[in-house]
Amino acid sequence: MIERAREVVSAVLARGEVEGVLALRATEGAVGPHMFLRGDDLEEMRLSPKYALPTVLRIIHSRAPGARLAAVLRACEQRACVELAKRGQLDLGRLEFIGLACTAAEAQACGCAAPRPSRVDIGEQAEGLPERPPLRDLPPVEGGARLEFWRKEYSKCIKCYGCRTVCPVCACSECLMEDWDWVKGGELPPPFATFYLIKAYHMADRCVDCNECEAACPVRIPLTELYGRLTRDVERRYGYMTGRSVGDKPPLLTALMDKPILDKEEKEAGEKEAGEKEAGEKEASNVVAGEKGPGAGGGGGGR
Ligand code: SF4
Numbered sequence: 001m002i003e004r005a006r007e008v009v010s011a012v013l014a015r016g017e018v019e020g021v022l023a024l025r026a027t028e029g030a031v032g033p034h035m036f037l038r039g040d041d042l043e044e045m046r047l048s049p050k051y052a053l054p055t056v057l058r059i060i061h062s063r064a065p066g067a068r069l070a071a072v073l074r075a076c077e078q079r080a081c082v083e084l085a086k087r088g089q090l091d092l093g094r095l096e097f098i099g100l101a102c103t104a105a106e107a108q109a110c111g112c113a114a115p116r117p118s119r120v121d122i123g124e125q126a127e128g129l130p131e132r133p134p135l136r137d138l139p140p141v142e143g144g145a146r147l148e149f150w151r152k153e154y155s156k157c158i159k160c161y162g163c164r165t166v167c168p169v170c171a172c173s174e175c176l177m178e179d180w181d182w183v184k185g186g187e188l189p190p191p192f193a194t195f196y197l198i199k200a201y202h203m204a205d206r207c208v209d210c211n212e213c214e215a216a217c218p219v220r221i222p223l224t225e226l227y228g229r230l231t232r233d234v235e236r237r238y239g240y241m242t243g244r245s246v247g248d249k250p251p252l253l254t255a256l257m258d259k260p261i262l263d264k265e266e267k268e269a270g271e272k273e274a275g276e277k278e279a280g281e282k283e284a285s286n287v288v289a290g291e292k293g294p295g296a297g298g299g300g301g302g303r
């Protein structure tokens with residue numbers, strides 16, 4: 001497979017439409033991201049382990065606004081790029097995907113819901129995988145018991161920030177998980193509601209099922225299980241799938257801006273009520289202004 005990858009990358013570079021191809025390279029006993037340029041020796045190129053390449057692309061795009069690049073990306077990484085593009089953090093017009101298909105074993109290890117890149121350039125499409133792998137059977141699952149389950153899991157947290165740092169779609173310029181107004185320093189475990197639920201809320205319409213957070217967590221909290229439940233809920237309620245298309249509006253952002261959760265009648269009634277309230281307030285302030293103004297019977301009147 002690596003030979004095929006070298007052929008594909010070499011052909012993309014030879015076409016001259018991109019300045020470089022982001023992929024992995026083995027050097028000094030480790031594998032990390034590398035920008036291959038035309039004429040480079042591709043012998044050291046690698047396809048694994050998985051690395052947070054969308055994060056690297058986001059940083060390059062923000063610092064080199066004109067750069068046109070290609071990148072060797074797995075399906076979840078492509079979805080992460082789509083989610084970043086929706087939020088203005090990556091320009092897909094300047095990025096060519098070179099699709100790397102995960103093997104069935106890789107997909108199963110991640111519990112990936114969709115290991116199929118938009119186009120397979122390297123590897124072969126894994127066959128026979130379920131559309132949606134079943135969620136792990138985590139007892140108990142209902143009401144307060146469910147909350148207790150997650151509180152107990154998160155009580156193991158050592159606040160290393162690994163889950164946040166490795167996540168390809170966690171890209172707020174200022175992270176609330178590091179803001180002492182929300183998460184006071186020096187406390188372990190960190191506060192459940194602000195530390196974990198802020199991230200869970202942010203992930204509900206952007207997690208791309210890459211499993212990186214769970215793989216990074218040193219105390220093995222089943223993080224993707226929680227985020228997977230949330231994204232499935234959003235999919236069921238809004239028909240929205242993360243990473244599918246850059247044209248899909250994230251429903252939670254939309255809910256804040258356009259209020260699609262209100263039906264039309266509710267929305268109109270709410271707007272009417274707000275309009276009446278505003279008119280009433282204006283009228284009241286005019287009356288008060290009139291009483292206090294120069295024409296009122298008080299001391300400020302004519303000399
Ligand atoms: S699986 Fe974890 S690391 Fe990957 S996108 Fe979802 S929250 Fe982020």
Ligand code: SF4
Pocket residue numbers: 156157158159160161162163164213216217218219220221
């Ligand atoms: S990776 Fe695990 S231990 Fe580290 S902050 Fe995230 S949940 Fe906590």
